[in-house]
Amino acid sequence: xxxxxIHPIVLWLDSHGYSFSNFVRNxxxxxHRTIRQVIQKTTMxxxxxVLGVLDAIDYIERNAIPGDIVVCGVWRGGLVGAxxxxxxxxxxxxxxxxxxxEGNPEPDDRDGRQAKKIWHRGFLSVSEEQVRRxxxxxxxxxxxxxxxxxxxxxxxxxxxxxxxLDTDWYASTKAELDELYPLVSPGGVVFQDDFGLCPGAExxxxxxxxxxxxxxxxxxxxxxxxxxxKLAIMPQ
Numbered sequence: 001x002x003x004x005x006i007h008p009i010v011l012w013l014d015s016h017g018y019s020f021s022n023f024v025r026n027x028x029x030x031x032h033r034t035i036r037q038v039i040q041k042t043t044m045x046x047x048x049x050v051l052g053v054l055d056a057i058d059y060i061e062r063n064a065i066p067g068d069i070v071v072c073g074v075w076r077g078g079l080v081g082a083x084x085x086x087x088x089x090x091x092x093x094x095x096x097x098x099x100x101x102e103g104n105p106e107p108d109d110r111d112g113r114q115a116k117k118i119w120h121r122g123f124l125s126v127s128e129e130q131v132r133r134x135x136x137x138x139x140x141x142x143x144x145x146x147x148x149x150x151x152x153x154x155x156x157x158x159x160x161x162x163x164x165l166d167t168d169w170y171a172s173t174k175a176e177l178d179e180l181y182p183l184v185s186p187g188g189v190v191f192q193d194d195f196g197l198c199p200g201a202e203x204x205x206x207x208x209x210x211x212x213x214x215x216x217x218x219x220x221x222x223x224x225x226x227x228x229x230k231l232a233i234m235p236q
Contacts, residue, residue: 049193049225050079053164054086056189056227060161061091067159067185068094072148072176073166073193075099077131084138096157097143098167101128105147110170111200148172152179160184166193170200177208186232197224 074080074097083095103123107115128145135141144151160183165176184190194201209215216228
C-alpha cells in the first residue's frame with residue numbers, strides 16, 4: 001500500500017531531476033522518525049515544535065554557539081528525551097530540566113481567569129522518578145527539582161545555547177527570563193511555548209523585553225509557540 005502511495009511521488013521527482021532519497025532526508029522524515037515515536041506519549045508538544053528544537057540543535061552545533069540546553073517545565077520528559085536522542089554526549093552539552101515534579105504552582109491574577117479556573121493542586125504533576133524512567137539513564141541530563149523561582153537563582157549553567165520556556169504562568173516565565181536570558185549566548189535560540197496560549201507567559205515575555213534595548217522578532221511556530229535568536233551584535 002505504501003509503495004503504491006509513494007510511487008507517483010518517486011516518478012514525479014525523477015522526472016524533474018530530483019533524488020527521492022534526498023527528498024526524504026531533507027524533509028526530516030527519516031531524521032526524526034524514531035524521536036517522533038519516543039515523544040508520542042511523553043510530551044504535549046506538537047511534532048513541528050519538537051522538530052523546531054532539533055533544527056535549532058543543528059543550528060547551534062553548526063555555528064558553535066557555546067552553552068548548555070535548558071528546558072523549563074519538563075512534564076513527562078518527552079522533549080528532554082528527544083534532545084538526548086538527538087544530541088550526542090560527545091558534543092559536551094548538559095541538558096538542564098527544571099520542574100517542581102509536583103505540578104504547576106498556583107497561578108495569580110496576571111494569568112487570567114481561565115488559568116485560575118482549571119488549576120488544582122497537583123495540576124500537570126509528574127514525579128521526578130517517572131521522568132527519569134522516561135528519559136533514561138543519561139549522564140548529560142541534570143534535573144533540578146523545586147519551585148523555579150528559587151532553584152534558578154543557585155542552580156544554572158554558565159552559558160546557554162538553547163532554552164525552551166514552558167511553565168505557563170507569569171511569575172515563573174518572568175523569573176526565567178530575568179535569571180537565564182542574560183546567560184544565553186549571542187546567537188543562542190529561545191523558544192516560548194505559551195506565548196499565544198497563556199496570557200501570563202505572553203505578558204511576562206513582553207514585560208521583560210520592554211525594558212531591554214532590543215526586542216527580538218518572535219517567529220510563530222504555530223498558534224502559541226514562538227522562537228527567536230539572541231542578537232550577536234546589539235543595535236546602537
